[in-house]
Amino acid sequence: MNTNLSTSGNVEVTSDHQKKGILVETSVLENAxxxxxxxxxxxxxxxxxxxxxxxxGQSINVRKQVLESVEIHNDRSxxxxxxxxxxxxxxxxxxxxxxxxxxxxxxxISIAKQTEADECFGLADKELLAQSxxxxxxxxxxxxxxxxxxDLIEIAQRCEQAGFDVDKRISNSEGAAVNTHEGVSVYxxxxxxxxxxxxxxxxxxxxxxxxxxxxxxxxxxxDSNCNPRxxxxxxxxxxxxxxxxxxxxDGRQISSCQVPVLFESTLASSLISHLVSAIxxxxxxxxxxxxxxxxxxxxFPDWMNISENPHLSGEYRSSFYDGEGVATPxxxxxxxxxxxxxxxxxxxxxxKLGMQTTANSGGLRNVRVSxxxxxxxxxxxxxxxxxxxxxxxxxxxxxxxxxxxxGASGFWVENGEIQHPVQEVTVAGNLLDMFGDIIxxxxxxxxxxxxxxxxxxxxxxxxxxx
Amino acid sequence: xTDYHSIAQQALLEPTGLSDNDxxxxxxxxxxxxxxxxxxxxxxxQKSESWSLDEGKVxxxxxxxxxxxxxxxxxxxxxxxxxxxxxxIDAITAATNVAQAIGRQNQDYQQxxxxxxxxxxxxxLPTDPLTAMNDEExxxxxxxxxxxxxxxxxxxxxxxxxxxxxxxxxxxxNNEGKQVPDVRPLVRMNVSVIVEQNGKRERGSMGGGxxxxxxxxxxxxxxxxxxxxxxxxxxxLDAVDSPAGTMTVVLGSGWPGIxxxxxxxxxxxxxxxxxxxxxxxxxxxxxxxxxxxTIVDDGTIENRRGSLSVDDxxxxxxxxxxxxxxxxxxxxxxxxxxxxxxxxxxxxxxxxSFAHLPMPRMTNTYMTAGDYAxxxxxxxxxxxxxxxxxxxxxVDITSGQFVFSSSEAYLIENGKVTSPVKGATLIxxxxxxxxRVSMVADDMALDSGVGVCGKDGQSVPVGVGQPTxxxxxxxxxxxxx
Numbered sequence: 040m041n042t043n044l045s046t047s048g049n050v051e052v053t054s055d056h057q058k059k060g061i062l063v064e065t066s067v068l069e070n071a072x073x074x075x076x077x078x079x080x081x082x083x084x085x086x087x088x089x090x091x092x093x094x095x096g097q098s099i100n101v102r103k104q105v106l107e108s109v110e111i112h113n114d115r116s117x118x119x120x121x122x123x124x125x126x127x128x129x130x131x132x133x134x135x136x137x138x139x140x141x142x143x144x145x146x147x148i149s150i151a152k153q154t155e156a157d158e159c160f161g162l163a164d165k166e167l168l169a170q171s172x173x174x175x176x177x178x179x180x181x182x183x184x185x186x187x188x189x190d191l192i193e194i195a196q197r198c199e200q201a202g203f204d205v206d207k208r209i210s211n212s213e214g215a216a217v218n219t220h221e222g223v224s225v226y227x228x229x230x231x232x233x234x235x236x237x238x239x240x241x242x243x244x245x246x247x248x249x250x251x252x253x254x255x256x257x258x259x260x261x262d263s264n265c266n267p268r269x270x271x272x273x274x275x276x277x278x279x280x281x282x283x284x285x286x287x288x289d290g291r292q293i294s295s296c297q298v299p300v301l302f303e304s305t306l307a308s309s310l311i312s313h314l315v316s317a318i319x320x321x322x323x324x325x326x327x328x329x330x331x332x333x334x335x336x337x338x339f340p341d342w343m344n345i346s347e348n349p350h351l352s353g354e355y356r357s358s359f360y361d362g363e364g365v366a367t368p369x370x371x372x373x374x375x376x377x378x379x380x381x382x383x384x385x386x387x388x389x390x391k392l393g394m395q396t397t398a399n400s401g402g403l404r405n406v407r408v409s410x411x412x413x414x415x416x417x418x419x420x421x422x423x424x425x426x427x428x429x430x431x432x433x434x435x436x437x438x439x440x441x442x443x444x445x446g447a448s449g450f451w452v453e454n455g456e457i458q459h460p461v462q463e464v465t466v467a468g469n470l471l472d473m474f475g476d477i478i479x480x481x482x483x484x485x486x487x488x489x490x491x492x493x494x495x496x497x498x499x500x501x502x503x504x505x
Numbered sequence: 506x507t508d509y510h511s512i513a514q515q516a517l518l519e520p521t522g523l524s525d526n527d528x529x530x531x532x533x534x535x536x537x538x539x540x541x542x543x544x545x546x547x548x549x550x551q552k553s554e555s556w557s558l559d560e561g562k563v564x565x566x567x568x569x570x571x572x573x574x575x576x577x578x579x580x581x582x583x584x585x586x587x588x589x590x591x592x593x594i595d596a597i598t599a600a601t602n603v604a605q606a607i608g609r610q611n612q613d614y615q616q617x618x619x620x621x622x623x624x625x626x627x628x629x630l631p632t633d634p635l636t637a638m639n640d641e642e643x644x645x646x647x648x649x650x651x652x653x654x655x656x657x658x659x660x661x662x663x664x665x666x667x668x669x670x671x672x673x674x675x676x677x678x679n680n681e682g683k684q685v686p687d688v689r690p691l692v693r694m695n696v697s698v699i700v701e702q703n704g705k706r707e708r709g710s711m712g713g714g715x716x717x718x719x720x721x722x723x724x725x726x727x728x729x730x731x732x733x734x735x736x737x738x739x740x741x742l743d744a745v746d747s748p749a750g751t752m753t754v755v756l757g758s759g760w761p762g763i764x765x766x767x768x769x770x771x772x773x774x775x776x777x778x779x780x781x782x783x784x785x786x787x788x789x790x791x792x793x794x795x796x797x798x799t800i801v802d803d804g805t806i807e808n809r810r811g812s813l814s815v816d817d818x819x820x821x822x823x824x825x826x827x828x829x830x831x832x833x834x835x836x837x838x839x840x841x842x843x844x845x846x847x848x849x850x851x852x853x854x855x856x857x858s859f860a861h862l863p864m865p866r867m868t869n870t871y872m873t874a875g876d877y878a879x880x881x882x883x884x885x886x887x888x889x890x891x892x893x894x895x896x897x898x899x900v901d902i903t904s905g906q907f908v909f910s911s912s913e914a915y916l917i918e919n920g921k922v923t924s925p926v927k928g929a930t931l932i933x934x935x936x937x938x939x940x941r942v943s944m945v946a947d948d949m950a951l952d953s954g955v956g957v958c959g960k961d962g963q964s965v966p967v968g969v970g971q972p973t974x975x976x977x978x979x980x981x982x983x984x985x986x
Contacts, residue, residue, distance in 0.1 A: 102582075102780070109606040110862065111587040129567040133590045146568040150554075153640040155562035188606050211781055248782055248903055255784065257903035290904075295750040295986055325559065325663050326706060327699055432899045433908035435930035435982065439699065439708045444747070444930040444982040446899070446908035463906055465930050465982025467749065501984040503749035503932075 060113050062223050063093045065235045071135045072227035075119050078144040080229065084121040084151070086162045087144075087229045088363070091117050091135070094222030099188065101195035102214035109188060112220075121147045125156040159390035162363065165230045167396065169360035169367070173234050178350070178357045180238040184219040184267040191217045194243070198273035202247040205281025208288060211248035213257060215277065218242045219267070232364040240355045241267045245280035251288035258283040258430075263487050265355045283429075290460035292504040293451055299425035300466060300500040301418055303449070304483050306431050308406075308490035311345065313470055314338075315403055315490075317438060318379065320388020329441030329471055330379070337377050339474050342411065345374035349404040356489050361385070362401030371397065373406070408492035411479040418481045418494050420455035426502055427452050428466060441470040447502075464504040473497055509625040513676040513686035517548040517572075521592040528678050529618045531594075534601040535578040536680040537614035538585075543840060544604075545679040547575040547817060548592070549859040554635050555669040558647040566640075575859040578604035579841055588860045618682045626821075627814045628807050629716035631688035634670035637718045643668055646722050650696045653731035660742075661735055662706070663699040668692075670719060677819030685819030691715075691810065691966060693955060694722050696730045700738040709738030709912075713953030715808045737894060737913050740925045747914065747929035747983025753886050754931065754979040755917060757893030758879070759950040762969035765800055766870050766958070767898040767907040768935040773827050773835075774865040774960075775842035775853070777902050784905035784935060785833060793833045794939030797875055797974075800828040802837055804852055804868030810954040811869035811968030815852070818863055822852035827870075828939075839865045857963040867958060871970030875945025879973040882944045884920040890981055891915045891922050892931065905935040930982040938979055946973035 068091040079087035096112035117140060118131040128150030132143040186194070199215035221239040226232070244261035260279035262271040302310060314330070322328035330338075339345075349367035351357050361367055363386055372380045384392070385400035413421060428449040435444040444467035451458045468476075481493030517523075528546065535544035550572040557565050573590040574597055587603035589596045650666035671691040678684050695712030711733040715721060756764060769785075777783035785793060794800070804822030806812050813822050818840050826834050838846070839854030842865055855866035883891060891914065898909030910930045915922045951970035958967040 106583050106607065108584040108586060108862065109603060111600075111603050112860070113588075113590075114860065115590065127565055129565070131567070131569040133571055133573070143568075143570070150566035150568060150640070153644055154556075154564055154566050157560075157562065157564050160564070213780070213782055255782075255903050257782065257901065287904075292751075292980070297986060325665065325699065326701075327663070327708065331706075432901065432906070433910055433930050433932075434897045434899070435908070435910035435928060437708070437912075437928055439706050440927075442927050444910065444928065444984075446906065446930055446932045446982070448906070462904065463932055463934060463980060465749075465908075465932050465980065467747075467929065467982050467984045469984075501749050501986065503751075503929075503980050503982045505751055505980075 060095050062095055062221060065223055065225065068093065068223065068225040069233060069235065071117060071140055072225050072233060074137065075117060075140050075144055076227060076229050078141055079119065079121050079148070082144065082148045084123050084148060086122040088120050088162055089117060089227050092222055092224040094220060096218065096220040097188070097191065099191045099195055099217045100214050101192060101199055102212055104196050104199065106192050107214055117143060119144050119147050121151050122161050123151045125158050125160045126151045126154045127160045128154060159387050162228050162230055163365045163386040163396060167366065168230060168232045168364045169234065171232045171234060173359050175236040175359060177352070179352045180236070180265050180355060180357060181221065182239050182266040183221060184241050194273045198243060198245050198277040201274040201277030202245050202281035205278055206249065206285040208249045208251060208285055209247050209281050210250035213246035213248065215245040226364055228364055234360055234364065236358065238355055239265045241270060243270055243273060243276050245277045247280045247284040249284045249288050254288060254290065256284055256287040258287055265353060287448065287460050290448065290462035292463045293461050293502065294505050295503050297499050297501050299422050300497045301422045301425065301427045302495045303427065303429045304481065304485040304492060304494040306428065307492045307495040308485065308488050309431065310473065310495060311406060311408060311490045311492060313436060314474065315383055318382050320382060320384040320392065322438060323382060324388055324391040327439055329439065333379050336379055338379050339374055339377040340477055341377040343374060343377050343477065344372065344409040345406060346370050346372050347403040347406050351405050354405050356404045358404060361398040365396055365398040365400065367398045367404065406490040408480055410482050410493045413479055413481050415481055415483045415494060418479060418496055419452055421479055422452055422496060423455055424453045426461065427457065443468050443470050443473065464502050466500045466502055468500045473500070507631050509631065509686040509688055510622050512631060512688055513674055516550045516674040517676050521594070523592065523594060525620060527594045529616060531597050531601055532678055532680050533616035533618070534598070535576055535604050537611050538578055538580060538604045538608035539611050540580045540608060541578055542581065542844065543579040543680065545577050545677060545818065547856070547859050548676040549573060549673065551671060551673040552635060553669065553671040555667065556643055556647060558651055558666040559663070561651050563644040563647050571858065573859040576600050576603065577862065578607065580608050582845065583607040584862060586862050620682050620684055622684050625687060625814050628805060628812050629690060632690045632718040633672040634690050634692050634718045635672055643719060646719065646727060649724060649727045650731050653728045654696060654698050654735055657732045657735040658700065658739060660700040660702050660739065661698050662701045665697045667695045677817070679819065683819055685815050687815050690717060692717060692719050692721065694730065695955065696734045698734045698738050700735065700742060702742050705742060707738045707741040709734040709736065709741065711737070712955050715810050715954045716812060717808050740913060744925040744927040746985040747926040748981060748985045749983040751978050751980045753889035754976045754981065755882055755886060755889060755891045756971070756974050756976070758948045758973045759970060760952040761892060761895055762871050762952065762971035763895050763898045763909050765872055765971060766867060766967070766969050767900040767909055768933065768938050769800055769828065770802065770867045770870045771900050772902045772905065772935055773837055775836045775838035775846065776865050778836050779842050779846050783902045788833050789835065791833055792831050793936050794828050794831045795942045796831045797942050797945045798828055798831050798939055799826065799873040801826050801873060802853070802867055802870045806869055809869050809951065809968050810956065810966045811867070813868065816854045817856045818854035820850050820852045820854060822868060825851045837865045837867065839863050855965050857965060861963050864960060864963070866960065866965055867967050869951065869968035869970065871949065871951060872945065872972060872974070874947045874949035874972045877944050877946045879946040879948050882946050882973050882975050883917060883922060885944060885975065886917045887919055889917045890926065891917050900935070906932065907935055908932045926983065932980045932982060938976055941977045942974055943977045944975040948972050
């Protein structure tokens with residue numbers, strides 16, 4: 040057992056100072072990767088690839104100003120894929136000792152003996168790989184949050200208190216949380232590629248409860264960043280949570296209707312995520328998507344562009360290589376003046392489709408949506424009379440047909456002014472029509488998520504209600 | 506009789522030589538915090554595999570092993586939690602330091618543990634599904650799914666089938682001296698198809714499973730999954746736009762019980778009610794549903810996906826009546842929330858793994874049968890929707906607003922089931938919808954064993970069930986005004 044790894048789960052807490060665990064040295068994971076690849080070769084695999092990671096985290100939850108829980112996380116894992124005459128097998132383990140690595144590789148090999156060949160299986164083509172050992176430090180993704188547990192508790196308390204202070208109808212709380220996370224990961228394959236990266240992701244969230252005469256409502260707010268110093272201040276997060284909760288009181292159903300709908304930026308990115316799922320290789324080669332055979336077609340209005348930007352500095356998801364070691368571009372256009380310009384492919388799915396990988400094994404990185412420039416107030420004016428959606432629940436989407444029907448809450452708007460909160464309604468349409476019906480994308484970009492967009496205004500959707 | 510204690514010993518303690526004395530020291534350290542109410546260790550060994558077929562071939566398989574121990578110390582409403590994937594005594598002892606985040610060590614702490622090793626009264630056999638069948642046989646099961654799906658209809662274009670199995674050994678050790686083991690098998694099979702007709706494509710899927718070995722997937726069973734998936738997809742090829750608005754809804758028996766899971770179940774979990782954040786908080790003894798509704802959470806049904814011989818805190822699972830003839834009877838609890846509310850344990854303390862904290866969670870949640878024939882329920886409706894299959898659901902337990910999305914539904918016109926309608930989300934408010942349950946049929950059925958419930962980022966297997974029932978007014982999220 041490697042001693043660097045045997046400290047998993049350890050914390051040392053003295054009376055008021057706390058020492059976190061320490062991430063393993065990259066070399067420890069690299070050595071385990073080497074070991075896994077060489078065992079795979081010995082056992083007869085034509086090709087193999089290994090993914091290893093170690094992550095550390097803390098979660099602090101405070102409710103009604105009292106500490107509710109302290110959780111310490113420390114995880115590690117190895118996943119090995121082997122390929123033998125285009126048959127594949129995969130195994131994973133948290134045991135990175137020599138014995139653990141060996142039994143994982145053996146398990147993968149034995150699965151590969153049982154599976155059937157598909158000539159599209161295999162590592163990414165060697166000439167497409169990023170430079171082995173490429174240094175990811177320039178991406179500025181790793182910042183430790185070194186505050187003590189007591190300091191984190193105090194931050195969460197301030198956050199929640201600000202939520203309570205917003206409105207006297209804020210009667211209860213689901214609490215405020217501070218989460219810290221940092222990790223190191225290694226990808227290596229038998230083409231001789233090996234690279235590592237370190238990253239962090241820290242977040243603060245607050246969820247409040249408001250009591251009205253006839254109803255009780257909850258809502259929340261959060262921020263997340265790889266650099267803890269870039270997080271919004273605790274009070275502003277609590278205040279947003281409190282305001283968003285109080286404003287939902289006395290919500291009611293509206294009658295069924297077909298009206299313009301504005302998706303608030305906090306959830307507008309979900310529409311773009313549905314597009315991404317629909318143009319992903321797995322869905323395409325299984326013909327399980329409404330976006331089949333639409334390359335080059337006009338999907339969105341002609342002013343709209345969507346791109347991914349894998350090399351942005353200070354973003355948790357940035358990377359110079361994808362999940363198979365393939366070099367990522369600085370920017371790639373997905374939607375070009377409204378037309379579909381690229382699918383989302385890895386090696387396997389691209390070969391199934393007779394295309395080349397788009398370096399998207401592991402998904403898109405830093406998706407950015409172009410905007411028409413209106414701020415939120417201007418979007419409300421443009422909506423004029425219709426429905427502003429601020430929460431979606433449920434997963435009523437049929438990706439094969441594009442039919443869309445989800446539960447929604449938000450606000451009824453008349454003449455550009457918010458009238459009253461709305462709840463217990465659904466919004467329904469077909470995604471392909473919805474993409475084409477986009478009238479505007481605001482400048483109020485939600486910068487917290489991988490897919491960043493402003494609020495999205497749709498010409499019309501069906502609302503089902505009373 | 507199976508000795509669960511020796512299975513757990515062998516899988517979890519012997520590899521690193523952990524003794525009773527070590528366990529007493531570790532749990533004692535966690536419990537030695539001032540005012541500590543409860544401390545426990547949750548040892549877990551889990552191996553899992555998954556095989557999948559597409560384009561007529563079993564092309565991929567994966568295998569995974571996880572093991573570790575979760576350490577928890579509870580003082581009042583405060584919990585400290587850490588875990589270790591390394592089961593050596595040094596690593597586990599070091600992880601106990603987390604307890605100091607919620608209190609100071611009591612220097613005078615006297616530890617006096619008398620071990621109790623209760624016999625496990627098992628609801629399922631301690632089978633290891635992964636080794637009980639050879640890999641070749643497993644891949645043959647998937648090939649059968651492909652064969653039967655293609656044979657069912659020439660419009661079938663794509664067939665995807667998955668087979669997965671888990672073998673899990675756990676041991677709960679707490680400061681009261683309890684050592685409670687369990688051995689938990691779990692298997693699942695799923696068949697998913699795409700059909701095509703005149704350029705129009707639709708999907709259907711069906712599956713099942715339980716706490717057993719793969720032998721439950723008999724040739725007949727697999728044929729049923731495949732044909733059912735194809736049938737659903739074909740029905741949807743002819744589906745018309747679903748109506749939009751509030752109308753009478755008849756739900757079929759079995760899996761539509763997801764309604765109860767969302768509309769009632771989550772809102773009756775003890776943590777939300779202790780905190781007063783659920784729409785059902787403070788309503789025990791009150792009428793929260795129509796008199797036709799008796800709703801039960803039952804973790805004790807043999808071999809079911811949602812069942813557990815003991816929960817993840819080592820407590821016996823039970824059949825808990827949540828709502829009896831419309832009256833709220835009780836909540837579902839883990840040990841912390843039962844203690845803080847002064848309620849009895851219900852055996853609902855569950856966790857995704859050793860690396861997650863336990864919470865009150867559902868097991869198998871269902872409504873008991875009524876008196877009507879299912880046909881009578883349908884015939885009673887002049888105009889409405891008959892929904893028999895669903896995808897997922899979600900609930901906001903504070904407002905009570907819930908949704909669940911249909912994947913197979915029909916119009917009811919003048920008491921007759923007519924055209925199929927496209928999938929639509931149904932939305933309502935839990936207590937209001939349950940008050941509108943006006944007829945309950947005698948065909949109570951549990952689902953086929955595929956449910957996964959998510960809460961606070963943790964997934965656990967669950968079951969649902971219900972008889973055919975009529976709800977007088979639920980909002981249907983269609984597009985047709």
